[in-house]
Amino acid sequence: MGIKNLGQQGIVFAVFTALFPIFAIALPGFLTTANMLTLLQNVAVLGILGLAMAIVVIGRGIDISLIAALAVPPGLVLQMVQDGHSLSISLAAAFALSIAFGLVNGWLIAYAEVPSLFTTLASGLFLAGLGQAALFKLDVVQWSPGLDGFEKLGQGNLLGIPMPVVMFALACIAVAFLLRQTRLGAYIYAIGDNPNGARVTGIPTRPIIVLQYVMAALIGCAAGLIMASSVNSMPTRIFNSTLIYDVILVVVLGGIGLSGGRGGVVNVIIGTLLIGTMLNGMTIMDVSYSGQNLVKGVVLLIAVITDSFLNPRNEETAQQGDI
């Protein structure tokens, strides 16, 4: 495989394999078991969100509302249990909220034909606002005794592997199966590759697009539950953070083109590993928050520019609908 055929995921993986030993040698405390576990644990939530984003992006969409979907339904679970409802009812309510949210997103995008960027921008704002204004009493929804046992989802471990990592692995397998082994997955690639073509050949594009956003919302909810149970609370103001850009970074760096129809779970894993390693290394080096932003931006640009030199776009390869 020559450098011409390397592709972006190859470049990113090469950067990761170069970066990892450098960090391991240069940074004391990087290559310890404890730090490796922390690293994996921290990136697990990011990776799960990346999977949700990947499902949408492969179908040529984007979901900016993912952080709202991460924060609000799990926050609702914590709040309802605090108010004395049982855990199962609370979970059911959260899933119902997630599904409803995904349906609204999907309906607007698939049937009203509103671009996904704008739809999810608006719906995310709406859901986050609704959560803060109507559902939660405080900015941070605290853990309550009714949830005892549930924190194992975030803090337990299976054969020594932290639960979030296990969940990330399970989610990877599930999404990989969905995308590669089922008819639905093939349809999603077809829609991302050529929406009109997919529709003409008889694929029910609209219901599938709706389904993508419902799945993204549900995966977002699951990621939120894992996050909440690993820190014993739900900081609902996370909506205001730049987490969504990290998620997009994972997907784009991994090599899933925003024009859709390309990439898969492997790309998400590669992107997550690089971002996770970078963030962890920079935290050990005590790089400031703004410095981290700077590095993330530069890395993103280098990755896409290298890609555009190795695989130049022209009228044939550039698809209509590239954002």
Add this chain to the structure above:
Amino acid sequence: MSQEVARNSGNDANGAGFWKSNLREYGLLGSLLLIMALFEYLTGGVLLAPVNITNLILQNSYIVIMALGMLLIIVGGNIDLSVGSIVGFVGAIAATMMVDYKMPWVPVVGLSLVVGGLIGAAQGYFVAYAKIPSFIVTLGGMLIFRGLTGNILLGQFVGPFPKDFQSISSGFIPDFVSPPLLAIFGNGIGPNFRWTSMLIGVLGAALLIFTSARRWRRGRAHATETEPFALFAGKNAIFAILMIGFGYLLASYRGLPNVLIIMGALILLYMFVTTRMTVGRRIYALGGNRMAAQLTGGTSERVIFLTFVNMGALAGLAGLIVAARLNSATPSAGNSFELDVIAACFIGGASASGGVGKVMGVVIGAFVMGVMNNGMSILGIGIYWQYVVKGLVLLAAVYVDGYQKNKT
């Protein structure tokens, strides 16, 4: 005779068609008026109080200014997520030059605009010539310039600025004609009434009626598509009343803010560019159908590149205005402005698929958001309910866009 009848009926059909195809524009203007009336009622008259009108303009000027650039970007089929970070970055650079290096403010303003333009040029190069999707390029730009802003300011506020610089944002136009008019009208209307501002409002309204009446009559004479008379008269009457009314309200406080003059001049300039200049029409052609635009000649790369340079310079200007308003550069200046700007464009009728959108629509869109923010703040509605309402309004706007697209 029969010809006459035919032309009349044709005109009538045209009128109905015009009404239908421009429903969105009138709907937008109507909703702005409705929202203003609603909040004027709910706030018990505070919304349209002179002080608050002044605030409203100061608060929304930079969003409007950036929305003008963003409109061209979106019409060309791209997006720019980095504008908020450019606001912060240019503000930080300007503050460093003025406070740490004691540079006079005039060259600083010029340099800042150049810096903004250069940032836009860098991003535009990658989008237009290297053909990297604008979403990714400007996402990277957003992270980079947010990071650089933090590194320049080191988490601190840099200020204060010279008085003249502050007055870009917080100053008001000087009053020339007051004493003689004051002598004529006495103190009946108040000693501090700014007659210059009032006069500008009246002149603006007269100019508007004059030019649009001329255009309308010429359109009628050439039998091109014109609005029905009632609609035309109603629209212009509303605009004229608004201009005179706001002129009066502002005049009874401290006069027209400097920012309003900057904003007004830019709005006129961009209206001219988008409707009368070749480069403006080219952007619309490109966004409408890239292939066709390339085949009919003209290099699409350069036009797209220029929209980004323009956006960068406007974001730089907005950065100066924000810094002048706060009287300091802060690391968080401009945070999430990109969302407000994009929202203003979208409410104003710019279509995300490119090729559609008008300057006046975007300005109205920005003020729809602005009036709602301001009104809800006056009413003491929590920031989170404001998110809910904003989200709903945006959803309604995007739904209307999709609905219209499906109809045609």
